[in-house]
Amino acid sequence: MSAGTAHPAAARPRRLAAWGEAALSAAWWAAPAVALLLGLHALRLSDAAEIGSLGLVTALRPEFCGALALLTISFFSGVLHPRPAPGVLLAAHVVVLAVLLFGAATIIEPLPRFISGWLHVGFADYVARTGETLPHLDARFNWPGFFTLAAMATRAAGMPDALPLLGWTPVVLNLLYGAIVFRLARAVSPEPRTAWLALWLFLPANWVGQDYFGPQGLNYAFYLILLTVLVVWFRPSPADRTRRGLDVSPRLARLRDALRLPAAPLLHEPEPARLGRGSAAGLMAAVLVIFTASTASHQLTPVAIVAAVAALALARRCTARSLPVLLGVILVAYISYLTVPYWSGHLEAMFGSVGNVTGTISSGAVQRVRGDDGHRAVVLVRLGFTVAVWLLAAAGAWRRLRAGRGDLAMLALAGAPFAVLALQSYGGEAILRVYAFSLPFMVVLLAALFAPARHARSRVVAAVAAGAVSAAFTAAFFVARYGNESFEQVRPNDVLAVDWLYAHAPPGATLVAVTSNVPWRSRHIERYAYRPLGLDLGPSTLPAIEQEMRRDAEGAYLVLSRGQYVFAESYLGMPAGWGEQLELQVRRSGRFRLVYANPDASIYVLLPASKVETDDKDR
Template sequence: MALNDQARGSSLLSAGKLDVAIAASLAAAIFLWLFALPLADPADLDDLGLVSILPAQYWTALVLVISAFAASLHPLSRVALLRPASLVALVILLHATPAIVYGTLRYSWAWKHIGIVDYIQRHGTVDPTAPFLAAYHNWSGFFRFFALFADWFNLGPLQVADLARFFSVISSLIFIVLLKFIFRSFTDDRRLQWAAVWIFLCANWVGQDYFSPQAFAYIFYLAVLALCLGPLMPQGSRSHSGVGRMLREFRVMFTSYTSHQRQVQPVLRILATLAVFASIMIIVASHQLTPLLLICSLAALSVMTPLSIGYPVLAGLGVAFWIVYPAAPFTAMHLPAEVASLGDTLEGVTGKLVNTAKVSSEVAIVTWSGRILSALVGLMAVLGWLRRLRAGYRDGVVCALLAAPFPVMLVTSYGGEAIFRIYLFCLPFLAFFAACLFFVSRNSGRGTAVSVVFAVTSMFLTAGFLLANNGKDRQYRFSGQEVAAAYWVYAQAGPGTLLVEGARSYPSQFSNYENFTYLPIANERPEEVAKILADPAAVLSRWFREPNWKDGYVIVTRSQRAYVEALGKMPEGALDELVTALAQTPDFQLVFSNDEAVVYRASRFLP
């Protein structure tokens, strides 16, 4: 008896020491991260992106966080808070780093989203018939919410942008909470739940968590799944029909789903139902694609579980209502073309993939990092699923949710962009099966070796994330000087202005965006680009002589140069030669200049 007490005391002592070591590692990691931030100079970014400027202190901090989380999964770790604390630390290192180091909002589409918020603030509403960015005006839930937020705090577009650079941090923290609830419905093994959330964060490289309607809608999508898998899931099928019996037999064959072990209070069920209804309408009002993916996921749940078919029907009715009524102007204008291009997603996949043979070796490394990371997670998921199957688990619900997004590829005209969205919606369930590779059951993965292998795998995943997610930051990161140049243009020009841009990759359209017609040279056909570069002053002068323009500017920035050179859109130095040509002709006058941007105005519009 005394020997057992002694052994128990030794085990508790070891557990206490391990938890102290984990907590110390996390504290040291945050300290090193804070020390590393001032050492990273965004001016030194190359075509490998963020990783090219991260100092050794950052990488040490990342290793410490990974090691701490892997150790927290060991049976000797008894402090439950260490796992979510490690996840929060990971989010800070992966997402807060670029936001702080760059000091400005990255990615040009995020600035466009701020432009719609600015429009609503100035006009009090949207314009469903707007000729430019029309989809945003017809699916405006996200923008209306943040316009209201900005009005509450009296924020202008630059202040909104300053806050929006941390949006991926906030959204990732929310993902942690919602995914934990979802994974709790699949397993009662907390190690597996937390490991699946961890892998999701490491593999979520496609960049759909930035300040955007997609990220906003995705939060509510996960919330709907969490509620439907949790408090809204019936205890069992009450149907006595032939179809009901067949479904019960089907579910017994393919799933061992046991979501509810305890009764749900009626008040909680009512509140959950109202929350699902509100979430569905927010999704429907904010994004075009997410409602379709939600319908597919809820339909899959209705087949694989006793969840009422009313939920996917409700989502479908919400989509139909929005298309027919609030988005009617957009529907009338674009529906024929949308129907004609159904299925273009499959044909457009290759169009969204970078041709690595035409870009620099660094850009090719970044491109392949995303592909390899996705393939690695997919391989881990397959192996994890096989382990679960061999161990006797029937994860039909997880498999159904994993497969649910793919039909969208056949019924949308999103083109190749949809492949990245589908990866995002599959990722929670890929991450769950990938985590099963390490923790297939409560009694597996309890040795030190598993923790070490998990940590090493996580290091590869996070390295892949940093390359794939931040590898294009030389073109997606914008300096304060570029922001100042763009803001000057948008503050000066009135309606009917032609704005010629070297490329779209700069902080654009975030203020008074409807005053302009935009012409990015890099988006022209290659033969047209060649003609422009052959004699830019003459070609651009001809454009601005069109009688319908009331004003006209040309803006060229550092990030535009980085974009066209990295992707081979123009020869190296082409935009510099264009600027030189404009400086040598009286048809244009330099009206704004700093170290990273120049703005020329067509002389015919000068007072």
């Protein structure tokens, strides 16, 4: 055997290693397709009738969990391997995860979920038909940007309305959010692994459910794009900050010493991307256009943007130091002149909770723990999920600071949304919005817990820990996001009842329901008077219904439906069977006449007063 020829026994381990790498690579490439097919198959076999008080999770099949487990194992082995999987392969894993997480309800349920989405279809339909808005009809028409855009898009596409867009809007939006989060994380992370981990963890952590067809979903993208532009291209370089003494602060030095951090915890902050003057001017113009579009299409997101940009400026991590002032002027000018029909009669709703942080937290957390046992469990999972993300992000920020790779911009942006708690309760949803606005920056900090991992043993530990966190996030996601699915799903029979109303109720009629959980107003929003009573449901419900209908005795219709009953029982805490008892009272009262019925919904009209009086005398 010549000296240059390897001994067969010595070559065997190399061949085995090569075969092992090839097999691993093949498994990586096969995993997304297998997980997608298995997951879709399991979802198609799932039955919406099995959705219980914990929501969609009770209808999921074991095969679906297997698909998610396969996808998770494959992703983490690929991203934390000494030679990571190609970016296009990791992206394929992320796309499949988004489809399985945010498309699950769309595949299982016969109709697009969420009553608010159907309402937004009706708003866009009105703009498309008339070219106008109705600012006195609904507060949201004072911020009509989204509905105008949706009307233009549906008419340009030749669609009768936007209803076909409802089902897959969450998947599309979350893929967009994920792409922006990845770009942000890549700009501030020491290596690509951290960005991939941040992207992966962002998807199940984004359970809040504001990504449906509506202004808040689009505006969340505006929020992410605008802040990513500032972080990537408009931050001062570390050398410039050192030269100008921007990082020299006695308070920061004392805080650093108290936390036992190294002498320079921000030593290796990322450099900004290089820009010419023309490019910088173009990007700043884009920032202003995006903010103006957001100001004209949503009430809360522009406030969060101003708070975040102000935090960057105060932390001296934005070279456009006067930008928060300019954005504030745009916001105040719009509210002062273009939303007068709303704020002129709702000053208390807009400013009544300013400074009342305790009340805002109570309405967003304590007061939401109500309803039946299932709904209370869902709320507790949501609160626990929120706290867990924040604590893990704090641990990740600590690890970065200890390594001298802290990023004050990320810390400022993660903390800025908490200012919303001092400004607006937003109908009790302020904590949910704070969580959503802080989440992209929290997951970037959180990902630092698992990457970089320099040694083989630490990589194995990081992969196992990251996989465990991902599995916990994914399990909690289906409870936190879809826990209200018993009443957030839209039932076909409820829609059939509304269709009958639109076919038979004359224009100007009053449509009465016990709660707002009815899939109406997806069209004809201006044709009828919609009256969801929203009562403290109890013994006085039937008299209140009759009193409301007597105001339009000749043209009032009462809609009672399964969707309303489940909402009252699960969310409001009414006893089981309450809805059926109410309908029995309606029938026995002798004051109503049944005009339509299907297995889940009934419609009644009032009997003439003379007829009621005659019947009362006969009894």
